[in-house]
Amino acid sequence: MSERGLIPQEARPGYTYHTFEVPPGVAALRVRLRYHKAGICQLYLSVFGPAGYRGTRMKPGAVGAVELELIFGAGGASLGALPGPIEPGVWRVLLDLERTQHATEYDLSVEASPEPPFLPAPPPxxxxxxSGAAWYRGELHAHSHHSDGRTDVQSVVEAARRYGLDFLALTDHYTPAGWSELKALSGPDLxxxxxxxxxxxxGHANLHGLSSWVNPFVDGEGWGVNDVARAVHAQGGLFCVNHAxxxxxxxxxxxxxxxxADLMEIYHHLEGSANTSQLTLWDSLLRQGLRITGVAGTDSHDPYAGRHRLGQVFTYVYAEGLNPQALLAGLKAGRAYVSLGPRLEFVATAPGQRAGMGERLKAPSSLTLEAHLQDLAFPARVLLIKNGFYHAHQDIPVPREALAxxxxDHDPQAGDYYRLEVFALPPQGGTSGHGREWDRTLVLSNPIFLE
Structure with missing residues (x-):
């Protein structure tokens, strides 16, 4: 099959579909999309067989002549694609136009082969x-070459180990093609x-803890973003709103x-001052009574390079064991905090009561909130935030290995919540800022709630 089409300059984001018929006896398929990218023109290729999704390919950073290719067969598959038998019947190609600023023609071709491709996927x-209950630190937003990452899955996993992560979530756009490699590279340490x-x-959202593909194409008819979130929950996973x-x-x-929503990126390593707006939105949702856990995301596309490098920001999670189910449970419960270095314990106490992050206690007549920080490498300002607003702060003029x-709060009420923010103070003698600038963020806790 070979077809040509046109993306006009005024085209709005959306989907274009092509279909083709596969006869019996085909062992492999090669689907290619070619177009010319003179400026901004983000066009992605996805393929569906009679039994469902088979893969996605994207190259958002490419310029000039762009070629996207997906190869499938029972013996293996190309990047972004899922291996498996080639079912006879009607197949469908989905072209996803994210945006464009110029017109472009495209060529779509399909080739069939009686020979199966590649090698089988590695075993888990x-x-x-x-096992073991503890605070674990890791990364919840990373990409490999199965979508728009610059390195293979093995390099991402090796970087996670090099930079001391306990857990790693692989969140490639659209596709689960890297899962088998990911699971094969895990171990007791990761x-x-x-x-x-x-x-x-x-908008973008991470779908954590999936056991099978969930349809992410939400801008057509009859399937929306709320449906995706429900489908994720049906698999026991968590839905995280990204870089809002x-x-x-x-x-x-x-x-x-x-x-x-289960989670929200309140600190995104590539988003700069937008992190301030994300905190504001998060607080507005918390004040409505929603229990959304704040997390961090590097959004790494190259685990060893610049701001994409792993190990610069962490999400810490208290879990009953280092396994996906326990980590997801800790995240859902809000037993988590964001850190760019220091470790934190944050608890609220009242007569006969004690609660940590994500937990609740009955509103007492007076409340004590305790913060224990370790590895504080900079002079810092520690702020107590109540219901999204300033309540109190303490300045730490010199770095401290451990600090209590x-x-x-002498007026706690049912429905209140408390969280901590820690920021590096400006250099001595500096006059800029008030000690709460996003680029000096050190720690962001999740809330403790009063009921």
């Missing part, structure tokens, strides 16, 4: 993590969590049911 490793990034025209203020890539699903602080 015998151990994906280890737990891996299979996932995907929903990459839609009005990233302009064209920000969250613009204004009718999204926020009760379906106390705050008091």
């Amino acid at each position: 490793a015998p151990h994906n993590g280890r 737990c891996v969590i299979p996932g995907m990034e929903l990459t839609a025209h009005n 203020f990233s302009l064209d890539l920000g969250w613009r699903y204004h009718r999204f049911d926020w009760t379906l 602080l106390q705050f008091q």
Whole structure:
């Protein structure tokens, strides 16, 4: 099959479909999309067989002549594609136009072969993590060459080990093609969590803890972002809203049911000052009574390079064991915090009561909040935030290996919540800022709630 089409300059984001018939006896398929990219023109290729999804290919950073290719067969598959038998019947190609600023023609071709491709996928490793309740640190947003990452899955996993991560979530756009490699590279020292990034025209979201592919194409008819969140929950996974203020890539699903959100990126390593807006949005949702856990994301596309390098920001999770189910349970419960270095314990105490992050206690007449920080490498300002607003702060003028602080609230009420923020102070004698600038972020806790 060979077909040509045109993307006009005024085209809006959306999907274009092509179909083709596969006869019996085919062992492999090669689907190619070619187009010319003179400027901004993000066009992605996905393929569906009679039994469902088979793969996605994207090259958002490419310029000039762009070729996207997917190869399938029972013996293996190309990057972004899923191996498996070639079913006879009607197959479907989905061309996803994210955006364009110029017209372009495209060529779509399909080739069939009686010979199967490649080698079988590697078997899973015998151990994906280890037992033992503890605070574990890891990365919840990383990409490989199965979508738009610059390195293979093995390089991502090797970087996670090099930089001391306990867990790693692989969140390639659209496709689960890297899951088998990911699971084969896990071990007692590193737990891996299979996932995907929903990459839609009005926002992105990470789908954590999946056991099978969930349809991320939400901008057509009859299937929306709320349906995706419910499908993720049906698999025991978590739905995380990503980089909500990233302009064209920000969250613009204004009718999204926020009760379906489990997690939200409150610190994104590539988003700069947009992190301040993400904190503000998070607080507005918490004040509505929603229990959405704040997490970090590197959004790594090259685990050894620049701001994409792993190990610069962490999500810490308290889990009953280092395994996907326990980590997801800890995240769902809000037993987590974001850190760019220091370790944190944050608890609220009242007569006969004690609660940590994500936990609840009955509103007492007076409340003590305790913060224990370790590895504080900079002079810092520690702020106690109540219901999204400033409550109190303490300045730490010199770095401290270990530090214990106390705050008091003499007017706690049911429905209140408390969280901590820690920022590096400006250099001595500096006059800029007030000690709460996003680029000096050290720690962001999750809330403790009063009921």
